Amino acid sequence: MKLIIAVVQDKDSARLSDALVKEDFRATKLSSTGGFLKAGNTTFLIGIEDEKIGELMAIIKKNCKSREQLVAPISPMGGNADSYVPYPVEVQVGGATVFTLPVEEFEQF
Amino acid sequence: MKLIIAVVQDKDSARLSDALVKEDFRATKLSSTGGFLKAGNTTFLIGIEDEKIGELMAIIKKNCKSREQLVAPISPMGGNADSYVPYPVEVQVGGATVFTLPVEEFEQF
């Protein structure tokens, strides 16, 4: 048994959820923030038998792979006007950070 | 030292919180979602000395045990009308999913 903690951008979160349900993985989702763009993200907790880890990782990778995308500029209100970029920029979106933790006991009541 | 991560349905969350406070266990609660009924749940983080794990598990089991309950049907708006069941159904409610994780260091500042 392992506990998988996967931090996923909100953009990919619903798609990953659907894929997990479809493949019968049970996940708990925590609302979280952080990372470069200060964008919201979702932290998935997934308890899993060792022999199914490869399948789970493939699902996460497929649904959350990091890629580039054009992003509209954000108005500098309250920010630093010097760093304002008045045209769309290409940014990295998506991507998942995944920790595999050992589990000593697993119980369901 | 262990870290207990317990995912508990919102229905049982306040009761478990009260029981933990009463027995002097300190818990951190994270708002979470997931599981079959899409109902909200709460993820408890509890740091605990090894010799008190049995007592903690008994408290979780007592306050969150899975049981059956009649649930009113939910309107199929936006869902699949074919799967709509127009009368109360008996569903499993409550229940806790509990992971016991090893802790290498524990510090309080």
Next chain:
Amino acid sequence: MKLIIAVVQDKDSARLSDALVKEDFRATKLSSTGGFLKAGNTTFLIGIEDEKIGELMAIIKKNCKSREQLVAPISPMGGNADSYVPYPVEVQVGGATVFTLPVEEFEQF
């Protein structure tokens, strides 16, 4: 690789976030509750190489150390009027509870 889970009072959370960004640590933040004063707190998840743990702990300690502070009394509306204290009291504020967990695998997609 380790996973650091740090539970920090909201009062210190923004300051710790800023310090972590400044020192190039990447943290995921989860909104959480619990502890003595029922005050909100933030749970930080930080993946870290073993050799940087000392530096990270020093940052957490510096920004979240427990200290005393005068707190205005809270009106007993809806609570127990017998336990109402009508003058400011000195309470412990801040402080961090930090778990260091072993990580078996770490992946980024």
